[in-house]
Amino acid sequence: LLTHLTQHPDVPLSDIGYSLASSRAVLGHRAVVVGGGRGELLRGVRALAEGRPDAGVVRGRAGDGGVVFVFPGQGSQWVGMAVELLGSSPVFAARMAECERALSGFVEWSLSDVLSDEVALGRVDVVQPVLWAVMVSLAEVWRSFGVVPAAVVGHSQGEIAAAVVAGALSLEDGARVVVLRSRAVLALSGKGGMASVQLPVGEVRGLVAVLDGRVEVAAVNGPSSVVVAGTPEALGEAIAEARGRGARARRVEVDYASHSVQVEGIRDELHAVLGGLEPVAAGVPFYSTVTGERLETAGLDAEYWYRNLRSTVRLEDTVTGLVESGHRVFVEISPHPVLTAAVQETAEVVGREVVVTGTLRRGEGGPERLLLSLGEAYVHGVPVDWAEWFAGGGARRVDLPTYAFQHHHYW
Incomplete structure (x- = not known):
């Protein structure tokens, strides 16, 4: 392939990528090369051919097991997160616009404006709804590439995004929970x-x-x-x-004590503002870090969201159950991975080999990081519809060199 790319410099790289993704047999050993131009892509292919590591290359061996979407709580935010995707991913931009409309009935600020506002992101009643919108929208991007979760799990406020992605809460109810609950938390500021x-x-x-x-x-x-x-x-x-x-x-970096006795002071308020929620049975299994096991989502009422804020977050127990039931790929849906190490360590203690990857990273909020994360899932066996990346770009299939089969001489 490297020789072919070198000898045919006039063939558009989009055609090469599309042909590799759509016209080749999908084998067990896989690799994905990502780059911002011809030079970076050739460097990656050369590194792959020579067996060297490269920042633009992910490789692995495919396995079995469902994908778990993991949604963290507060802490993955950074100023400017996801701004690049707003301009480069129509799917992400459309879902963010839907989230902004859902939030608009409860807040006076603009979702797109506060993404780059350091002062606003320092407020709990702003950063939690913003993170919720970003995580819900990133999940939609993964789904647009054909990556559908076999289960979802959320950490603290991350359960609100998980409930929406699973189909347990409508977008409007999700916005209501995250805004009104984070606003109630303001009463705890400075006390813990x-x-x-x-x-x-x-x-x-x-x-x-x-x-x-x-x-x-x-x-x-x-x-x-x-x-x-x-x-x-x-x-x-x-x-x-x-x-x-x-x-x-x-x-x-918070000035309140979530998941402590101090939360009991806002229980009545939470019941009052979150009454009337209409949770339904989810289409995707929802694993609760409040109970540590799979939960029937029709019970995600006001009392549950109080317990979610008051109770100890049982992420280790929940991940242990997921791993033991056969789930082997965990994708953290966030602007920066904060739970991947804990999930990996939990699986190691259980004695199971799993794959854990993130979505974006601090300072890396554009399509290149997204593609590397998709690639990490793909090389470990997760079906990815790469045609989504080339859609609308006019890419076409072109001739490529065949696989270099191993030859065994009869004599």
Whole structure:
């Protein structure tokens, strides 16, 4: 293929890519080369031919198992996230416009305007609805390439996006939950905080501040990834004690204590503003990080969304169940991966080999990163409709060199 590309410089690369994707047998060992121009693509093909790693190349071996869409909570945001996709992906732009219309009945700001507004993204009542819209829209992009989830799982507020993508909540009800709930959280601002501690949950529960109830376990993300919540002073003590044990511990950039007793102060308000939701049975299995198992989504009422904010996030338990039931590909649907390491570590403890990939990354919010993420899923066996990428570009099939089969001489 490299020789062919070198000897036929006049053949459009879009024709080459389309032909490779649509006219070749799909074998077990696979690779995808992504680049912004001919030079980058040739470099990637050359690296592949020579067995060298390259930033524009993903390779792997296909396996079986359904795809799980993973939606994180707050923390994956960055200023300018997804702006490139608004201008390069009609599917993403259209779904974002639908989200903006759904949000408009509850907010006074513009979704497209605040994507690049650092001050606005610092407010919980803005960043949570924005992340919800971005995640719902990124899921639509994956679906446009034929990647349909066999299950969805969400972390904290990520469950709202998961519920919409699964079909349990309408877009309007999803917007209502994420806006009104994040607005209610404003009453907790300044009273608490959260911290990430890299210790097993058993050891975290042994910290003094946790033992006396001033700090609570807010989320168990993985075998050695726990988030705690409590008063600022008690969090400082917990962080110091964890570091004294040789563990990494740091504050999370929020000034409220989700998944702690402080949330009980807004329970009545949440019931009042979220009454009248109309959840339905989802078309896609919804795995709850509140219960740690698959949940019938007709029960995603106001009380559930209060519990989602008050209860410990049981991501490790939920992922363990998914892995043990045969799911082997996890795709984090977010502007930056924050849960991939925890999911990978959980699978390793279970003793199962899984593939975990993200969608976009901080500072990499355009089509190249999206294609690399799609490629990562594809090389590990996830069906991807690559024709979607070439649609409307006039790409056509052209002759390519045949596969180089291995020859075994009879004598």
